[in-house]
Amino acid sequence: MISDATYTVMFYGLSATVILLALLAVNARQLLRAALGLMGMLALSAGLYVMLRAEFLAGVQILVYVGGIVVLIVFAIMLTRSSELLEDHPAKLTRILGATFSIMFMLIACYALGTTKFTESESTQAVRDEVRDIGLALLDRGANGYLLPFEAISLLLLVAVIGGTVVARKTPPKHQPFTTGGDLRGETVAHPPLVQDDEHVVESKS
């Protein structure tokens, strides 16, 4: 068991680093740096979870965020020509307004959360066998279980997967004649109209 002093030092050290990395993620000029800042921030917040004795949550945080999402972001940055998109300098007024509102929100949130006395949960000591408890709660059909959101979130993930596939798909599927380049003239075209080899397709007029 670590002493209270070490605990405090660790907490403030971790928190300060997390905040700095979060600022880097938001302010970095290069996307890759921002992604790395995000990765460090997410990994270190897992450290905060460990200090709160939520080891399972810390593990999931590393697996899902650091191992999954940030890696995906890094791939997206590297596989696209994102370096050409960097020259985005928001107007000074926008930046000042954004900073003002963020700082105001931070101050309000700090004040509100700092002055409120949160009652401690009785179950803080009962964290033995945490993973088992979480697993049981997720599949519990009773009043304390989370079976419904657990099942519902699988539908959400499927929506995200299928929707993402449809929106991001580069080539149209074969024999879908109506995935056309459209019949409208003079429409804004992001890419040249798709070429179709199906006989049902009326020749694209645009």
Add this chain to the structure above:
Amino acid sequence: MTTMNIAYPEIIVIATAFIVLVADLFMTERSRAALAPIAALGLLVGIAVTATLTPVTGELLGGRFAMDPVAWWFKIVFMLASLVAVIMSMDTLDGRARVRPRGMGFRGEYYWIMLSSVVGMMLLISARDLVTLFVSLEIATLPLMVLAAWRRDDAKSGEAGLKYVILGALASAFIVYGFSILYGLARSADLNEIARAVATEKSPAFLLAVALVLAGTGFKLTMVPFHMWAADVYQGAPTPVTAYLSVASKAAGLAFAFQILFRLFGDMLPQWGALIALFAAITMTLGNVVAIVQHNIKRFMAFSAISQAGYFLLGFLGDASEGVPAMIFYLLVYVVSNLAVFACIVWFANETGKEQIEDYRGLSLTNPLTALCMMIGLFSLAGIPPLSGFVGKFFLFSIASKAGCHWLVAVAAVNSTISLYYYLRVVRQMYIEPADKEAQPPSPSTSISITVAILTIVVSILGIVPTIYQHIHAATITWLASLQ
């Protein structure tokens, strides 16, 4: 009560969604035209089963999923809205449109995603804990974001999807941050337990949580100043999706607001009257004033929808036993009227590929019946007396008046007049301006004509037949008693 039958509506819609998705795998492109009828049939069965459900109250999973009379009405509205949206999408997706929009395809996935969002909305109103509430809200809105970006290689549609995703994620972040603070204060995820725990709460953290959750709710309801996403998303999304978005996201937003304002913060609602009144006034005024200068009909309908959100907010003032039935009734009226107008817009876009208000000139000469139906729908939205829109608005205005907000009633009345002006702009184009001689007159479509006809009849009689309002009112009384 632990009978399974209260979950039948959700189960039927989910089953239909998966039948559509799996059938799509094995179908040839030609036979995929059968997908829309399958989806529509599933929704019809869902509506029929819900309508014959007895009793309409019950709980499952230890109270984590509950059915009540108000949820019953919401589910009927959700399924009706998506049924009409499925029928409206048929022409566009099956290639029967004369002018086909760029990149509409993937029919199986399209209907599947639409049905998934209905499931999310139905779970939303039945949820009894924060986790289910948040997950179902995401299931309801994520499909809408995907649908908005559905048109491949169309810059506007992509822009709509991207804006919706970014601002929607921000709103969800607000909501989930607020939820986490609420959970910390109440030490429970159960909505009823939180309501009991925070009934006397006045701490700054609680107020922060309330502000965050209400900001997120305002986004879903397109309440000013959280309305910025609406215009671009409505304009860029494929037209049938815009129709669905305008009614479904509003209905889901109202369902979410019901869960938050009545179930979670029901005891505090009377104290927030002045704030709600202020937001209502700003929302309807801004929506109306900006709608006047719009030229694109979809953008125009977006601002009309924003101003309608302001009218909905009137129902949260004053006595809940009158406000709740008035809001549900107006939701029904709004959904039917808006869908009637949008069915005409979808049909017109299919036939001509145009979506400017000026393009509608002379429609009464080429297609007199469609022009008439569209006019009735627009007049109902404006609140012209014999139509249902008037009755709905009348109920809402009288609630604000009883709550003592006479200035707000005056603002709302002025706004109704402004809205009449801009709805009349469309009617003027259809009836007074001469038709374009060179353009080929649009030809009617069977599926949309039938839909428009039915919707117009409903718009006309909903306000005259008192049984529906009576049923809603009776349902509300039981619901409010169960909240105590």
